[in-house]
Amino acid sequence: MPELPEVETLCRQLNTLLPGQQILAIEILDPRLGTAAGLAGRTIEAVSRQGKYIKIGAGATTPGCKPGREKRRRTEAGGPLNLLLHLRMTGRLFWQRDEAPLPPYTRMIFSFSGGRLLLIDPRRFATFSPGTAEAAPAPLANPLEEFPARRLREIAGDRRLPVKAFLMDQRFIAGIGNIYACEILHKAGIDPRRPAGSLKLAEWRKVEKSAGVVLPRAVACRGTSISDWRDLFGMSGTNQDHLEVYGREGEPCSHCGAPIERMKMSGRGTWFCPSCQE
DNA sequence: TATAATGTTAGACT
DNA sequence: AAGTCTAACATTAT
Structure with missing residues (x-):
């Protein structure tokens, strides 16, 4: 959740x-x-x-x-x-x-x-x-504050891991899960199946920029309440109003109008636009 | 009744 | 070695 x-x-x-x-x-x-x-x-x-x-x-x-x-x-x-x-x-x-x-x-x-x-x-x-332990540190420890394209490219190296799995891998980047990985890649126009190591710096810049919108907005909205998420005081968040692909199979892409597709990647539901995510 | 669920990890396989 | 897939954890909702 x-x-x-x-x-x-x-x-x-x-x-x-x-x-x-x-x-x-x-x-x-x-x-x-x-x-x-x-x-x-x-x-x-x-x-x-x-x-x-x-x-x-x-x-x-x-x-x-x-x-x-x-x-x-x-x-x-x-x-x-x-x-x-x-x-x-x-x-x-x-x-x-x-x-x-x-x-x-x-x-x-x-x-x-x-x-x-x-x-x-x-x-x-x-x-x-x-x-006395701390949580295991990741090279990109806080994407809310620091998520630079150059570091993303360095960490991705020549890995063939799909970029979506890369964004969600807590050993590399701390905090991104399934909803926000889908949303960030959609806004960046990048196919979630692309090997992380195949993204060019300009594409990582799009990822950086998208995350810079998607994550702070979700914080400002106090999270995404699609099923049972509530904040400390029992209030729903409002970020579900900003989701563009997650859970929206068959609905038109906000960017190009093509129907959003759902597939399974490393065991997780993955939503994307087959037309404008390349 | 079968499937999927905003997370993580272990193990088997390729 | 690196990546993929499945199961497991325990439970609800559709």
Whole structure:
């Protein structure tokens, strides 16, 4: 469900609520998510996004730790932690101000003094790992800020991997998923089956430019709500109004009028215009 | 009832 | 070696 724009939306919203708040309790309702030992009592510092991961920085457990001892504490149990959360396909975060009934599929509850944060996840693919680790770094770590054509060409090298699979490969580029890969390539006029290494610099520039429109607009729209995506406050995003190919098989291409086609590529639905994506 | 779903990974195969 | 495909994870919606 969530790709970069959806995760970015959640992080921005979490940052308006959580920093400075102490975790009063954590309840894990789905044992696949692991254990919450040693998390209660910590204070949230900042929330950030790494690709599709949400990183919640949680301070050391012991209040009143003397300044000179900070360095040691960092390496001890009880030192600062990153709570790394990945929502995978159907994970959602939902902020509840009061103790209203839990929505179906609630898998984890973080309680704060002003409300509680719920992880809702029907398919139970979401992962939660508190620790000192960071998400695996990618050469293009944040396409929202930095997505230059030259770097894309360098990283693509002479790979024969289809350009769509390349854009979605988290080892190269962090955050792009199926919807936005389809949309970026359509706007750039590039066939998703093209080997990544076959794109010329001018074509990578089109990809850069398209991503520069598609991704920030999706963030501004608070994501794409085609089925169940909702933001932290339960609101739908509006980016579905801007989709030009994803899920639009048979509808006319916004650019040339030819009917949009759907095919399967590396196991994923792939929508494109057979006439103007070359 | 069969299929597909906004993600990732492992393993088998080419 | 690099890329493709399938299955797996668990569940819902059409």
